[in-house]
Amino acid sequence: MKTLRDLFRDYRFAFSFGVLVIIVVMAILSIFSPYDPTLWNVVPKDLKPSAEHWLGTDSNGQDIFWQATFAVRNSLIISLIAGLVSRVIAILVGMIAGYQGGMVDRVLMFVGDSLLVIPLFLIMVMLAMLVRQYMNLVILGLMLSFFGWAWDARVIRSMILSLRERDFTKTAILSGTGTVKLVLNEYMPFAMPLIFSTLINNIAWAIGLEITLAILGLVNLNVPTLGTMLNWALFYQSILLGRWWWILTPVVLSLFLFIALYWMSVSISEYLDPRTRIQRVGAS
Amino acid sequence: MAFVKRYLIPRLIQYFLVIWLGITVVFLIPRLTPNDPIMRVIGELRGRGSTLEPGAMDGIIRDLTQLYGLEGSWLDQYWAFWGRLFRGDLGVSFFQFPARVNQLIAVAMPWTLGLLLTTTAISWIVGNIIGGLAGYYSRKSWSRILDAIAMVVRPLPYYIFAFALLLLFAYVVRWFPITGGASLGAVPTFTWAYIKDVLWHSFLPALSLCVLGGAVTFQTMKLIVQNVNAENFVQYAKMGGVTEDRIVGKYVIRNAVLPQITGLALSIGQIFSGALITEIVYGYPGLGMLLYRAIVNGDYNLIMGITLFSIIAITTAILIVDLTYPLFDPRVRYK
Numbered sequence: 290m291k292t293l294r295d296l297f298r299d300y301r302f303a304f305s306f307g308v309l310v311i312i313v314v315m316a317i318l319s320i321f322s323p324y325d326p327t328l329w330n331v332v333p334k335d336l337k338p339s340a341e342h343w344l345g346t347d348s349n350g351q352d353i354f355w356q357a358t359f360a361v362r363n364s365l366i367i368s369l370i371a372g373l374v375s376r377v378i379a380i381l382v383g384m385i386a387g388y389q390g391g392m393v394d395r396v397l398m399f400v401g402d403s404l405l406v407i408p409l410f411l412i413m414v415m416l417a418m419l420v421r422q423y424m425n426l427v428i429l430g431l432m433l434s435f436f437g438w439a440w441d442a443r444v445i446r447s448m449i450l451s452l453r454e455r456d457f458t459k460t461a462i463l464s465g466t467g468t469v470k471l472v473l474n475e476y477m478p479f480a481m482p483l484i485f486s487t488l489i490n491n492i493a494w495a496i497g498l499e500i501t502l503a504i505l506g507l508v509n510l511n512v513p514t515l516g517t518m519l520n521w522a523l524f525y526q527s528i529l530l531g532r533w534w535w536i537l538t539p540v541v542l543s544l545f546l547f548i549a550l551y552w553m554s555v556s557i558s559e560y561l562d563p564r565t566r567i568q569r570v571g572a573s
Numbered sequence: 574m575a576f577v578k579r580y581l582i583p584r585l586i587q588y589f590l591v592i593w594l595g596i597t598v599v600f601l602i603p604r605l606t607p608n609d610p611i612m613r614v615i616g617e618l619r620g621r622g623s624t625l626e627p628g629a630m631d632g633i634i635r636d637l638t639q640l641y642g643l644e645g646s647w648l649d650q651y652w653a654f655w656g657r658l659f660r661g662d663l664g665v666s667f668f669q670f671p672a673r674v675n676q677l678i679a680v681a682m683p684w685t686l687g688l689l690l691t692t693t694a695i696s697w698i699v700g701n702i703i704g705g706l707a708g709y710y711s712r713k714s715w716s717r718i719l720d721a722i723a724m725v726v727r728p729l730p731y732y733i734f735a736f737a738l739l740l741l742f743a744y745v746v747r748w749f750p751i752t753g754g755a756s757l758g759a760v761p762t763f764t765w766a767y768i769k770d771v772l773w774h775s776f777l778p779a780l781s782l783c784v785l786g787g788a789v790t791f792q793t794m795k796l797i798v799q800n801v802n803a804e805n806f807v808q809y810a811k812m813g814g815v816t817e818d819r820i821v822g823k824y825v826i827r828n829a830v831l832p833q834i835t836g837l838a839l840s841i842g843q844i845f846s847g848a849l850i851t852e853i854v855y856g857y858p859g860l861g862m863l864l865y866r867a868i869v870n871g872d873y874n875l876i877m878g879i880t881l882f883s884i885i886a887i888t889t890a891i892l893i894v895d896l897t898y899p900l901f902d903p904r905v906r907y908k
Contacts (some may be wrong), residue, residue, distance in 0.1 A: 301724075399587075399590065399594075400594070402591075403590075403591045403594045403595065405839060405842065406591055406595075406839075406841075406842050406887065406888060406891060407591070407594075407595040407598070407842065407884055407887070407888075408842050408845055408846050408880070408883045408884065408887055409842070409846070410846035410849070410850075411846070411849075411864070411876070411879065411880040411883055412598060412599070412602070412880065414864070414868065414876060414880075415599065415602050415603075415873075415876055415877060415880055416602055416606065418868065418871070418873055418876060419602065419603060419606040419873075420606055493728060497730035497732070497733075500730065500732055500733070501730065501731075501732050501850055504732060504853075505853075505865065505868050506868065506869070507868065528740070528743070528744075536740075540733065540736065540737065540740075543730075543733055544729065544733065544737070547728045547729055547730065547733070548725060548728055548729075550728065551724075551727065551728030552724065552728075555724075
């Protein structure tokens with residue numbers, strides 16, 4: 290509880306928490322949507338925002354507010370799959386590399402560093418071109434997770450490297466604790482906050498890539514996400530035709546989402562780093 | 574000699590290994606995915622309503638099979654793939670037949686290269702200077718304002734940011750052309766008029782890249798300088814009466830810029846992808862636009878060519894940045 294109270298003293302954390310709560314509520318609202326998001330022409334086309342259609346309607350004959358709730362939900366699903374699965378890979382790679390050291394460490398870190406260097410976006414485009422007809426939320430999430438672990442594996446590895454040198458490691462090994470148990474019971478609690486902060490960054494990264502791939506038309510455009518909403522709005526020239534309510538909905542939602550996720554991760558990692566915490570919250 | 578042995582040779586080995594890994598991944602992707610790229614191309618050709626005689630179709634399939642190097646075992650294919658790469662042969666573009674992928678890339682590349690080099694240089698240098706000053710004078714109000722701006726700009730993906738700028742300059746203030754690389758019908762010449770035209774058109778894409786890249790450099794530099802500030806030698810210099818300008822310019826920024834060089838090397842891949850996306854937003858005629866057209870047309874061979882080319886270009890750029898490191902850090906030179 291004290292941790293949370295300290296965190297909320299940072300205006301950035303409070304802001305991002307608020308924004309994220311609103312966005313998650315929006316995603317949950319999609320359950321109550323009166324319209325099926327995959328059907329077209331369920332409402333009159335191109336209406337301005339009104340009491341009946343809060344954010345207006347689009348040229349496909351869909352209600353933009355309810356469409357946005359599905360978009361937010363699906364974007365969150367993709368990025369959560371990507372974030373969680375890549376966390377598992379990052380933790381495994383980071384811990385094995387950090388704990389084993391030697392040749393294993395060098396090979397794993399080489400693969401990870403290469404992933405950082407290679408233009409992943411282009412590799413992802415190649416993959417998406419080939420699996421376009423099988424593309425769904427889960428496959429897209431897994432695809433992103435497969436490439437999104439490298440940086441965080443490096444971060445976790447360096448943490449394990451420093452933990453390995455601490456006295457309690459030697460005590461545990463000498464008293465006969467197994468490697469697996471040592472890593473899970475002793476190291477994980479230290480690594481958890483760090484892993485959480487990398488998870489937030491990874492979620493933002495996944496949402497951003499989904500938008501990019503969707504704009505290039507490489508995902509299933511009938512499933513509403515922030516990216517596909519933007520794609521449709523661009524496809525129907527909503528800027529030229531002055532349908533600002535349509536194009537602005539996904540743009541504004543993603544702007545807030547990205548800023549909120551970034552501020553939250555910055556605020557958490559500053560909190561985790563005691564030097565900056567003392568500057569802001571004061572010693573406790 | 575020690576420098577060559579301990580720094581240069583391991584770095585070169587790493588360079589070739591990364592290229593090998595990247596190209597192998599590109600080789601494996603079409604072979605591990607459930608789709609046969611040849612049947613896809615044929616399917617799309619048919620979908621466009623081009624009616625072909627059965628004989629002609631067989632001919633096309635044979636050509637494509639050879640082009641993709643899909644004959645023989647995987648190992649044979651792998652050798653053939655590398656053989657073609659060494660000859661610098663990336664095959665033909667399917668939808669701009671018979672243009673070769675090499676030629677298409679060669680036409681688009683100077684645009685991307687010019688945009689990337691200038692924006693990366695500007696954003697890195699300006700970001701470091703401003704970030705360094707803001708870190709040194711971190712209690713001044715202008716430093717805080719810049720920090721707040723960076724906090725908002727930094728998390729935005731290239732696409733969203735470029736798009737927001739586009740909306741602003743297309744509808745609110747119409748100062749700059751919002752699409753294209755030069756005026757329609759302008760002939761590329763080395764005249765001031767043409768160069769001015771190109772610069773004018775590339776202003777918005779360059780601004781997007783500079784602001785986003787600069788925000789990252791600014792933030793990291795500010796953080797590093799704040800840490801360097803706390804070090805003993807800075808305190809000592811202050812007590813010894815060295816002027817502030819001299820401390821910042823000669824000691825603090827010089828020390829802080831070292832990790833920034835590594836940071837630049839690490840982020841070149843991202844900057845490159847970002848530039849491709851920004852080009853698409855502004856219709857700037859570089860590799861990004863070429864990629865976009867390739868995606869829209871389902872031109873798999875062209876996408877593969879762009880990817881292979883980019884892997885080699887990016888790893889080489891990173892190598893060059895890494896090799897300049899000893900120029901800045903005497904410790905690496907003499908060890």
